[in-house]
Amino acid sequence: MVRKSVVALLAMMVSLLFASLAMAAEPAGGGASGLGAFFSYAVIAAGFGIGIAAFGTGIGQGLAVKSSVEGIARNPEASGKITVTMLIGLAMIESLAIYALVVSLIILYAYPMTKPIAAALGMKI
């Protein structure tokens, strides 16, 4: 019963996704339809990029904090050194998510690849 409703829900989401993609391409009209779809896909890509990076960073930082808290529990006197080391490690792991954020911001605000795609679609920019 639960399994059937989960399958139905997933099927509905997938069909809505494809419908929205198809409808996003149309209103730009005529020869610009290819470029309008490119910007939609760019926004989706930027969102997914930072989402996946945040997912990996969460797991990585969680493991770091887990080990450092276990270390403090085992030896409360060393808590100062362990905390400093943990903060340094967290900053290192976070920098990977920051790289992904920079790429997402480049995709959103600097629109690279607009000229080659426009040239490939036969439009002049």
Add this chain to the structure above:
Amino acid sequence: MEHPILFLDLIFEHFHLHIPPHLTYGVLVSLILLGLGYLAGRKISLVPTGAQNVFELIVGGLEEFMVDITGEEGRAFFPYIATVFLFIMFCNLIGLLPGFFSPTANINTTLSLALCTFAYTHYLGVKYHGAKYVKHFLGPIPALAPLFFPIELIGHFARVLSLTLRLFGNIMGEDLVLTILLFLAGMFLAPLPMMFLAVFTSVVQAFVFTLLSMMYFAGSMEHAH
């Protein structure tokens, strides 16, 4: 995204000069640091009080931490390390005040800081090892040297890139989040919790940049594998 209103920008617009904000605010932070140093060094006594006490705490603590990592020869480049730490920390924090801009939120500032560290690393390596500094790049097994050399070279350039992007991404990301929260829900003081986090990450990012510089210096001064 609208253009932010910056005090120094307004002042310089009056004189019809178009100096980019990361330059003017960088000079402002340098002047603030010089002023604080002068104020702390006016009346030096054996038992420190007031501003001298605060500065001795910061500088002394940083020097002890550095000698832990780099050894006694590290005292020679402690001025560079302390300058980098204080400059980056003040640069990061000044962006949280309304009407001011973090110089480190611009990739030019962070790239120049990373290039300074990169140049100093190789200068120290050549100073301590002379021509034998190349052995650092060849790896542990002499037979595999042609394989290790490009990898080590790329690793060194990746250090510059990672230092730059880490500092730039963190500080620009923080400022961007504060701007967007202000735009979305400024009436409900939404940026306030983010500002607490921003103070914390500003100090941590300055410390991480300094720590990595120390470790690179220590790595280039020590004997090869």
